[in-house]
Amino acid sequence: MRKFKTESKKLLDLMINSIYTNREIFLRELVSNASDAIDKLYLKSLTDSSVQVDQANLAINVAFDKDARTITVSDNGIGMTADELEKNLGTIAHSGSEEFKAANAEAQGDAVDIIGRFGVGFYSAFMVAREVSVISRAYGSDECNRWTSDGVEGYTIEPVSADDPAYRSEPGTSVIMALKENAEEANYDEFLSEWKLRELIRRYSNYVRYPVQMLVTKSREKEKPADAGDDYKPEWEDYTELETINSMTPIWKKRGSEVTDEEYAEFYKSTFHDWVDPARTFSLHAEGTLEYDALLFIPGQASFDLYSRDYEKGLELYSSNVLIMEKCADLLPDYYNFVRGVVDSADVSLNISRETLQQTRQLQAMARRIEKKITGELESMRDNDREAYEKFFENFGRGLKYGIYSSYGMKKDELAGLLLFWSAREQKMVTLQEYVAAMADGQKAIYYAAGDDRERLAKMPVVEAVLAKGYDVLLATQDVDEFCFQAMRDFTAKGLPKTYEDDAAREAAEKAVADGAEPEVEDRTVELKNVTSGDLDLASDEEKKEAEEATKANEGLFDAMKDALEGQVEKVAVSTRLAADGAPAVITSEGPLSLEMEKVLAAGPEAGEAPKAVRVLEVNAKHPVFEKLRAAQEAGDAEKVKLYAGLLYNQALLVEGILPEDPVAFATQVCELM
Known part of the structure; x- marks a missing residue:
C-alpha cells in the first residue's frame, strides 16, 4: 500500500469531515468529474485528427447494487494511466482538470467547459463510502488500472487483467463506492435506491451537457395469451430500461x-x-x-x-x-x-x-x-402594464418600502420611484412622480396621512382640510409607510415641465417651443409632510395672524386645558389647518416621531419602552365648542373646563385611531355631559 503523506492525511480528514457539510453532493462531484473527462476527450478529438469520437455515444452512467451496497459512476471519457491515477488521486488537492484547462485555454470554446478546479471533489465520495475503487483505461492505451483506498491510510494502484470482470474494454473511468454501514446519525442505504439517485441527479446535475443515464424499473402490461378466456384479467410485469435522467440543455x-x-x-x-x-x-x-x-x-x-x-x-x-x-x-x-x-x-x-x-x-x-x-x-x-404592477406592489411593495427605511434613505433614489400610494383626490394608486407632476400651483410638499384604514384616513379633519386647499393627500396604510417617509425626507421628481419665475421667461420658452425647440424640463425636489405633524404652512398670512391673536387672547384658557390634561399634551393652541365647519379639535405632533409611528412602536415587542410622540391639541377657534370653552373659563368653572378639555382630547384621539388611555373615564365624561 502506498501511504498518504502526513499533510495529505490531515487534509483528507479535514475535507471529509469539515469542508463538505452535505453528504449527498458526492454524486454531483463525481458526475462533474465524469463530464470533465468526456470534455477532455472531445477537446482532444478537435485538436488531434487521429482521435475519433462519436459524440452521440458520449455519456455518464450511474448504477447501484443494493446487495453489494455499491454505487458506480462511469464515463467513456479520456481515462487515466497508472501515472495519472497516482498524480491525480494520490495527491490531495491536485486538479487534473484545472491543469488541463490551463494548458488548453486557447483551444477551449463553447463546446467544451471543464468544471473541476481544485481536485478535492473526488474525495467527497468518502463521506458515504468506506472504500472507493477507481478503474480507468486511458484513451489510446490497452492497459487498465485500479486505484483503491479507504480514505484513511493510503491507496493501492494495480493493473486489471483482461480476464477480470472489472476490466474496461473501452477508454474511460468507473468510480465504485462501497457504502459505509448505517449509523445512528446517518442512513447510507437511502442512496441505494433508484428514486434517491434520480433526485440527486436532477437537483445537482440536471444541466450537465452529457446524458446521465441509469437503468430504471418500469411496468408494462403483459401481452394477452391467445387462449385466454373471457374472464382473463390483465397481468403486469416489471422491466428495466436505460433512461437519460438529466435534461442537459439549461x-x-x-x-x-x-x-x-x-x-x-x-x-x-x-x-x-x-x-x-x-x-x-x-x-x-x-x-x-x-x-x-x-x-x-x-x-x-x-x-x-x-x-x-x-x-x-x-x-x-x-x-x-x-x-x-x-x-x-x-x-x-x-x-x-x-x-x-x-x-x-x-x-x-x-x-x-x-x-x-x-x-x-x-x-x-x-x-x-x-x-x-x-x-x-x-x-x-x-x-x-399598470394593472399587473399594482398587483405586484400589493404583494411585494412592503419590502421596497422597508428597503428605503432599513438603508436610512440611502436607497431612496433607486426605490422611491417604484412606490405606489392611494391618492385621496384621484381615488387610485399613484406614484410619487405622478403626485408631483399633478401638484397644484404653489404647493410646496407631498402631503400624506398614515394609518391602518384608508376610509378612516379620508375622513380625518386634517386630511379634509388639506384637500379643501386643493392639495392631494396620499393615504398610507401599511405600518412601514411612516418610517419609510421619515427616512426619505424628500422626493426628487425627474423631467417635469420647467416652471418660470416670471411671465417674460415663460413666454420666451413657449416661443422657442413653437419654433421647434424641445420643451425645457427640470428635476424638482419636494419635502414629504405628514398632515398631522408640525406646521404644514398652508394658512395665509391673515389666517396665521388671526390664530396668533386668538392664542394670545386665550392664553389662560389654554394653560388651564393643558393642566387639566395632566401632561398628555405639550401645549394647546389655535389650529390654522381646520375649517370653520370642521372638527372642534385635532391632535398633532411635533418632532420626528408621529402619532402613527407611536402606534406602530406601541404594538411591537417592546411596547412598554416605546417612545411617545410630542402631542399638541389644536382647537378650532371658529367652532361653536370653542365658545363654550371660553364661557366656562370666563365663569371660573374649572371643572367644566377640565371636562371639556378631556372630551376634546379623547375625541381627537379616537379620530386618529388611538384609544383613550382611560376609556372608562371618557365614557363617564360623556355621561356627565349628557
Missing part, C-alpha cells in the same frame, strides 16, 4: 425565441414549487471579463413565509451548469428578496467544496447588474 442557455412563455412558466413552477405563473420573466446575458447567464422571475403571488424570519432569499447558483448553491443570498438585496431565478457562471470564485461562494468583486459585480436589471423590469411593468 433553459437559460436557450435563445428567447426558442422558449415559449408556457415553458418558462412550467420551469418556474417546477423548480421553485409554485402553482401560480410568474408575473414577469426576464433574462440577462453578460459577456466580457465576467460572463454569466441569469433567468429571473417575479412571482405572481407572495409566498406564505415571505415576511417571516424563516424565509431565505437567494438565487440558484450554477457553475458550468452544475448546481453550486440552492440559495445564494449575496446575489439579491433584501428588498428584492422575492425574486426567484438561476445564475450560471463559470467565472465565479468558489471555495474548495463549491458549497460556499467566496466574497469577490465578481460576485459583487454580478449582484449590482442583477439588481439594476430587476429595477429596470419593475419600471417597465409600472409604465407599460
